[in-house]
Amino acid sequence: MVQGMRSHGAGTVRGGDIDDTVTVAGWVQKRRDHGGIAFFDVRDASGIVQVVADPDKHPIVNDLRMEYCVQVTGTVRKRPEGTENPDLETGEIEIGAEEVIVLAPSKTLPFMIDDRVEIDEKVRLQHRYLDLRRPRMAANLRARSRATSAIRRTFDELGFLEVETPTLINSTPEGARDMLVPSRLRQGEFYALPQSPQLFKQLLMIAGVERYYQIARCYRDEDFRADRQLEFTQLDMEGAFWDRDDVLATVEKVLAAVVEEIRGVQVPLPFQRLTWQETMNRFGVDKPDLRFGMEIVDLTDHVMETEFGVFRSAIEAAGTVRGINVGAQEWSRARADEMTEFAKTLGAKGLVWMVVEGDGTLRSPVAKFLSETEQESMKKAMEASPGDVLLIAADRWRTAVEVLGGLRNRLGRPFGHDDLAFLWVVDFPLFEEEDDGSITFSHHPFTSPVDIDEMREHPESAVSKAYDAVLNGVELGSGSIRIHDPDVQRQVFDILGIDAETAQRRFGWFLEALDYGTPPHGGFAFGVDRLVMVLQGETSIREVIPFPKTQTGVDPMTGAPTWVEEDQLNELGVELSATALARREESEAEELA
């Protein structure tokens, strides 16, 4: 920290330095000019310290503006009685300026370097180098570095080998759209950027590495979300000769080390485990936030004989009636409509709501259709007290629980406290049914089934050896025990409708490797961005990525992606489509205007 141009980090000067001559360098956070005396705060990576100067002796302080880069030499002194600043680490002292040098002035800022103002994100990204000066962003960068450092340290201690895998590869079968890179030497052919190092790490197991990890950049060309970018960083790991619990225990150690590094707290191990089935039943999502209850209740038995048409038809269609008690909430007609609309976006046909009145009766548009017994029975099942709002969905099982799960997240999610609720979700279904009735893998096609015969006979309900790690409702990552038996691998492709020829063409190189004595193996990968996001209390992944892109994949600072020279395209054997050319003309016209 302390190097040639300075004797101290600005944030490190303390009472013990009183009467010493120090030199600090950094940025002017704020200047407060009182005429005969002037103060300015110098901020560097270590913190902030106040400098006091007499403008008559040091007229240069009249010129200082926010974010001027300065070097200050002066004497450390105790602040006068009553002027200490408890909000500053250095608040007991100040530096009496003897020499103030402007190393570099700053233009008027596009926005202030201040955590207290919410600035439009596009403006922040246009000047990310200024945005990153804000303490919050600087802290996020540091937390990220400490996280990766804790990860490496832990894997090191556990005897893992860090191996780099290529980023110009073949298309990987992860399910997402690939980012493609055209080949110049082989015009017309493309590399894909990895969605994960999946097959390479399995090859490393076959290669006898046994314990592998990598902090790997991964790419998925799908639409953005608050927690999704085109490129992101995964902690990727794999081990041979171990089973699920070995993987989980290892990942727990790594995650606990990161939490301890960033938050300074011990996470109780092992993490809670729930099967996918139980998770869906109780929380309606496969990544539940366990910091609050508000669990889904099965009401089907309580209304089995009901006359109420909505419930009746759900039950007769072999569906289910489920409810949640969202507790005492502000509940108006408008609110009810809003939540019904929200439920519909999740696939519900409607939403039944009931408010428990002070006398225990139910206020609801549908109360008149429900018998006294049914009402009492439902209230009891949902442990309803006066004031509580009860929400009920009647539908096929998956829809009903997902609708309530969405409402639970929306209405119950706690904010503003720093509990960490880790969870393993295990026993995921092996396959998923698509809308068109076809079957697809729910994880990736190298995930081992729990039972091979079960997989052949009842693929729709077959359970896999896949598992997810969840933290506070955020899916950190997933993993599985892989298929190491080439015969099983071929059967899985068969069930997925991938014929031998296609499998051979796409993954032949991998299937061949499986034939050479592949050890049983499994692994995991979690998103470093998401983990740091949660631990830093952020709700967007962009806050922990130094230079992220906007929702349309644009970097407002560099302007990427951009048009390239015709020559470059020619070298690559790439020609723009009519649509693309029209876009280019349009944007060139805009450029001129």
Next chain:
RNA sequence: GGGCGCGUAGAACAGUCUGGAGUGUUCGCCGGCCUGUCAAGCCGGAGGUCGCGGGUUCAAAUCCCGUCGUGCCCGCCA
């Protein structure tokens, strides 16, 4: 691909529903005053394509249509 929100000075906003002169607030910027502030204070000043295009109207930041940008979500995606 779809739904919803937002776009007004360098920044954060109010004004838009209910049309009437670019009106206003805070910060920053420029000038002045000020010896203990710490988001200093006081006085004065500059700064605007109300995202863009079209329409309605005597009159549009405001209403309508389109478009672009941006955010959240669904689809998609671990």
